[in-house]
Amino acid sequence: MPRTLPDLTHKALRRIRPLAFETNASFVERLARAHHLTTTEFLNGLRIYRPKISPAREHDYGPHTPTELYLNVGARACISQYTGIPETHLAHALPCWKEHRDRGSASETRPGGAIRPSDLPAVIGCPHCTVARTGQARPILRYLPHHRLVCTRHRTWALGPHTLHGVPVPHAHALLHQTPEIVLAHNAHLRLTRRWGPDADDAIAQAARLTEHWRRHAPKTEQIWPARARLIGNGEDASMWEALAREAITYPETITLARLLIRQPSTRYHRTQPDQPHPLHEVVARLLNRRWLQNPVHYPQDLSHYIRYAPRHPIDGTAYRHHTKPIGHKADTIELTQLGYQPPRPRVKRHGTRGR
Ligand SMILES: [Zn+2]
Numbered sequence: 001m002p003r004t005l006p007d008l009t010h011k012a013l014r015r016i017r018p019l020a021f022e023t024n025a026s027f028v029e030r031l032a033r034a035h036h037l038t039t040t041e042f043l044n045g046l047r048i049y050r051p052k053i054s055p056a057r058e059h060d061y062g063p064h065t066p067t068e069l070y071l072n073v074g075a076r077a078c079i080s081q082y083t084g085i086p087e088t089h090l091a092h093a094l095p096c097w098k099e100h101r102d103r104g105s106a107s108e109t110r111p112g113g114a115i116r117p118s119d120l121p122a123v124i125g126c127p128h129c130t131v132a133r134t135g136q137a138r139p140i141l142r143y144l145p146h147h148r149l150v151c152t153r154h155r156t157w158a159l160g161p162h163t164l165h166g167v168p169v170p171h172a173h174a175l176l177h178q179t180p181e182i183v184l185a186h187n188a189h190l191r192l193t194r195r196w197g198p199d200a201d202d203a204i205a206q207a208a209r210l211t212e213h214w215r216r217h218a219p220k221t222e223q224i225w226p227a228r229a230r231l232i233g234n235g236e237d238a239s240m241w242e243a244l245a246r247e248a249i250t251y252p253e254t255i256t257l258a259r260l261l262i263r264q265p266s267t268r269y270h271r272t273q274p275d276q277p278h279p280l281h282e283v284v285a286r287l288l289n290r291r292w293l294q295n296p297v298h299y300p301q302d303l304s305h306y307i308r309y310a311p312r313h314p315i316d317g318t319a320y321r322h323h324t325k326p327i328g329h330k331a332d333t334i335e336l337t338q339l340g341y342q343p344p345r346p347r348v349k350r351h352g353t354r355g356r
Helices: 024-034 039-045 055-060 073-083 087-093 127-134 180-196 198-216 224-232 238-244 251-263 279-287 317-323
Strands: 067-071 113-117 156-158 162-164 173-175
Touching (some): 024 039, 024 067, 073 087, 180 198, 180 251, 198 251, 224 238
Antiparallel strands (some): 067 113
16 A cells, blocks of 8 residues: 655755755655655655566666666656655756656656666765765765766765675775865866866866876886875775776876867877877877876877867856766776786785794
């Protein structure tokens, strides 16, 4: 029997508002929890039928696959009415609010929905901001776009989901208190995004692929990236943090390089012979203050595929910043050993050796 729910008159319930970029599943779960109900019980209470779990894709579910609750038009109307939050507000805050493949209007549709793996990558938002906004420490999954991964106020970087030998790595954030250059780079990132919109995303994605290539193949003389990993990890297993927070570690160089790519179309890298010097190598080495980057051997052979940027026009970025979604199609978990991380072997205590 479906339960009926009380009106949202209670002060605590009224405080439940969607956070920007929150997943639908998280928002509905928070509403349910405020009633001390499970999500299914809460939906039943609103006469929303049990969401279907997409059978064709059930094999996609793993211990680390985030699933999303896609509500149909009828169910969305129910929740909007119940919470008193206009649908436009919900759609503005929740990137996947209207992602259900609706057939028919609200009046023709039986309220329901579907549960399936999320198409967008989600991360856990800044824990301090979450507490300030919700009054609870429970982590909240959000589809933060790349330029929102850093919280400058609390100096955190939201990491994606990682596993080590298939087991989730218990770190959702990198702390940036000792690496102010990453926070500064974030401000430059926001300026680029404001000015260039999707073109900035494009240039940054290309620059990030290059800096990640360099980080993984850097010569022993490269000191800055390993040092940043040590600072971020606060002395704890620097090589793990170098893999885990790799995007943060190369972020200042990524943003510097992206600015070069976006502002100077003449730096576009046209096809050259592999391993042959190119004027761009000199420019990049100087810009990133790394002499080893003068050497063509450190550049991927298909560099013309990495750099294919042609700037269009600056944009009015206000609308873009508020509406943009993260880039990427699948919320994949990344296995640290596939990033080249080999955990140190546990130390075995030697017992009394003969002759001692
Ligand atoms: Zn914060």
